[in-house]
Amino acid sequence: MKKILIIEDDLAIGNLMKMAFELNQFSYELSVTGQDALQKILSYQPHIIILDLGLPDLDGTEIIKKVRSWSKTPIIVVSARDDETDKIEALDLGADDYITKPFSIDELLARIRVALRRVDEIQPASNLFTNGPLTINFLSQDVCVNEHEIYLTPNEYLLLEVLSRNVGKVLTHNFLLKSIWQDALDTDIPNLRVFMATLRKKLEIADSPLIQTHIRVGYRMIHY
Structure with a gap:
């Protein structure tokens, strides 16, 4: 219990x-x-x-x-x-x-x-992550949605990896910025939003949204 x-x-x-x-x-x-x-x-x-x-x-x-x-x-x-x-x-x-x-x-x-x-479901030793339609091989950095491989830029992949390693958890703009660019400032939030928009565009082939926006706070990967 x-x-x-x-x-x-x-x-x-x-x-x-x-x-x-x-x-x-x-x-x-x-x-x-x-x-x-x-x-x-x-x-x-x-x-x-x-x-x-x-x-x-x-x-x-x-x-x-x-x-x-x-x-x-x-x-x-x-x-x-x-x-x-x-x-x-x-x-x-x-x-x-x-x-x-x-x-x-x-x-x-x-x-x-x-x-x-x-x-x-945390499996530290596992290189394979699956969440609904999304599959990520952390070793090869291959990403598939509905069994279709998608190409991500390095920053898009880093964003997706951080979200997936914290699936179901709200991640603030600051947390995401520091995870990708350690010397990032609050003024870089617009750049983060641009990368997030392009990442979501590439994930649109999923049956349901994978990333949820928390306005003025950050983002969460939805747990399926």
């Missing part, structure tokens, strides 16, 4: 999540403070963390920093902070996803399933 740690000081929202997780056969623990949450992450060892940023003792971003210093456990932020800068900061620090309150329980459960599948 998958274990979820809820870090949420609003008991009404915490109880709503607990009922949903019981119905979907998840095990769970609830922390209402950041310090208690950090202890439970070590003792309970959850498969996924649901994190509110506005905690009474620690800002949620501090928890993301601490957890990411030693763990890759998926973190889904569920917060009332709806400003893009808050989303970008949390995602840049290592959060896997960001949902703004008020939220749909069905959406939260869907995001949890995606994050858990991504963890279950």
Whole structure:
């Protein structure tokens, strides 16, 4: 049974999540403070963390920093902070996803399933990646969509590889820029958008969109 740690000081929202997780056969623990949450992450060892940023003792971003210093456990932020800068900061620090309150329980459960599948399917030693119609051979850098090989420029391929190695995870503009050009600046975001547009054009033969845009935040490869 998958274990979820809820870090949420609003008991009404915490109880709503607990009922949903019981119905979907998840095990769970609830922390209402950041310090208690950090202890439970070590003792309970959850498969996924649901994190509110506005905690009474620690800002949620501090928890993301601490957890990411030693763990890759998926973190889904569920917060009332709806400003893009808050989303970008949390995602840049290592959060896997960001949902703004008020939220749909069905959406939260869907995001949890995606994050858990991504963890279950990680195969570090494998050179072959498959996601729906997309197949990538990381060794030869061959890319096929619906069994048709497509040609990508070096930058397009790097973008696709980073997205595929983080399938289901929202990647910020800054993260993508630094992954491709280490000395990139925020002013390079228009160039990133151009490369992303040409990459998507080449992926259009897929039955369904492979890359989702998060306006003013970044991009996510959809998990099939």
